[in-house]
Amino acid sequence: MDFKWQTVPSKLTIVLSKGKSKWVDTQVVFAMPYDTPVPGYKNNIVNTLRLWSAKAENHFHLKFFNDGDYVQAVMDRNLSENITRVLYPNDNMFLGKELRLKQQYFLVAATLQDIIRRFKSSIYGNREAVRVNFDTFPDKVAIQLNDTHPSIGIPELIRLFVDVEGLTWDQAWDICIKTYAYTNHTLLPEALERWPVSLMQNLLPRHLEIIYEINQKFMNTISDRFPGDFDRMRRMSIVEEADQFGEKRINMAHLCIVASHAINGVAALHSELLKSSTFRDFYEFFPDRFQNKTNGITPRRWLLLSNPSLADLIVEKIGESWITNLDELQKLKEYANDAGFLDSIRRVKSENKQQVAQYLSDEYNVNINPASLFDVHVKRIHEYKRQLLNILHVIALYNRIKENPNIDMVKRTVLYGGKAAPGYHMAKQIIRLITAVAEQVNNDAIVGDRLKVIFLENYRVSMAEKIIPAADLSEQISTAGTEASGTGNMKFMLNGALTIGTLDGANVEMAEEMGDDNIFIFGMNVEEVEALTKRGYSSQEFINKSPMLKQIVDQIEGGMFTPEDPAQLRDLSNMLRHHDRFMVCADFDAFIEAQDKVADTFRDQEKWSRMALYNIASTGKFSTDRTIAEYAREIWGIDQFESSLPAPYENEKSE
């Protein structure tokens, strides 16, 4: 394959020469491209995803080697190659580490050099142009900032245009806005990237200078529209005021909004919240830039590949067109009262559950009743996703059995899976509680096969493909207003699991599509969460008025599940009592009530299967084909399509 390594300057002092700047004293790192094929489904198209690996410059190595300092030479190779050695494992959490900023810059710099090389060759071929005309750049190139992680690409593109290609600032800025668009993925304040100025000054001084220039001009436009409104300027500034330690930070989301022609959230509710809360001032200033693009999933991986028996059953009834046009699944609704078809859906689910039960007994040495309700909570471990609320329900079921050993209840297998960031203490406390409850419940003879709990190790996409087709119940129980969209919720729906969930993220749109009778919605909505915050939330108040919750918090605090170290989960019980940020206690009673309704419904297998059918048949909106078509038409300005992509989804609620 014909590829060229890219040079990326990295450690820098700057020298100014009449308007243009130049880096000196730089460390050169090579970016080696890895082209990963992305084949389309039966469309004769294979796209390439270009990934990069950092490689040390070879002659550096040799120079030191020849000078006799072999060890130093090898150490320097590591310094360069460490840049792409790890993916930082945090989910929804910003960690201001220098190596991470280097990594972000490296990937962005390599990509932008590659984009500009391709743009030039598309116009000039192999000829060397003295001065390149970049006027058509935004027609040929669209860059979608997937969160703020590649946002250093904004000053990098300006730098390449001004310092290297000789464009004026105004030309460079105009092209920049037309080229970039920004997708926001979270509202959690701890996840927003705010890089310390001191760190950027040290690593990327020219980029910091460009950011200051962007901000200065932006502040002037605010001042023109809102003269004397200094508080507004402070709120909207890309450069934040110094904090209590005298540290100034660069707010990367603000940079993205100012430098992009389109800004979107990833579900309708999330996009509305961006406009009404986090980026309210920006929406007022740039109302036309704000959009919504509800996330989607690919039916090729998440049904055709992962659940072949269900796919076959659907093909038998309505043919294959749903594979590339998921709205076609609506046709299944004709069979809502076809007892034979409902029975087939149930048979397929049962076979998938038997396979998973076999896998669980092999891997975890726990006997699972395949006829039990498979209650599945798989996703990254995070307090806002409330795996804790779910295990409190498991403890409630266990307490019911212990209080009434002969109780007739719907049998449940509760499956958890998900990775925690290594430094996230509370996430690890939650995992410890789950495994401790599992150990006690699974080995209690009184419980028998009425309740089993398993924490699946190393949850990942390949495991999701196995587990989701076997799920009866999908847990989507985040605190309203905290989950931007979720995509796990859509995968379960497509595989005929019913959802117990809050009105959060894309759950809202799922309920709209399938109808409220086919989903178990519970708990506070966003307005109720806001009202409770406003009046002052005290979890203790909710613990005191719920005897069931009080008993459970006391049990955890007293070490009932961790008898060998009774204080092991003290941080967790203290959190519940004193700083329950995600309002687990406030939603507890409603969750128990909703879970009891789930169990009641499960007793009526035909009703359950009909609800599952409505879930499957209502997933059309959540195909990523629809999502990508909307990005193409409404952000990237691509309105000609080769093949039969679906029409953009009409959102009745938007103006």
Ligand SMILES: *Cc1c(COP(=O)(O)O)cnc(C)c1O
């Ligand atoms: C889909 C998926 C996710 C996202 O799940 P959410 O429930 O939307 O958070 C996370 N991890 C894996 C392995 C997935 O397949």
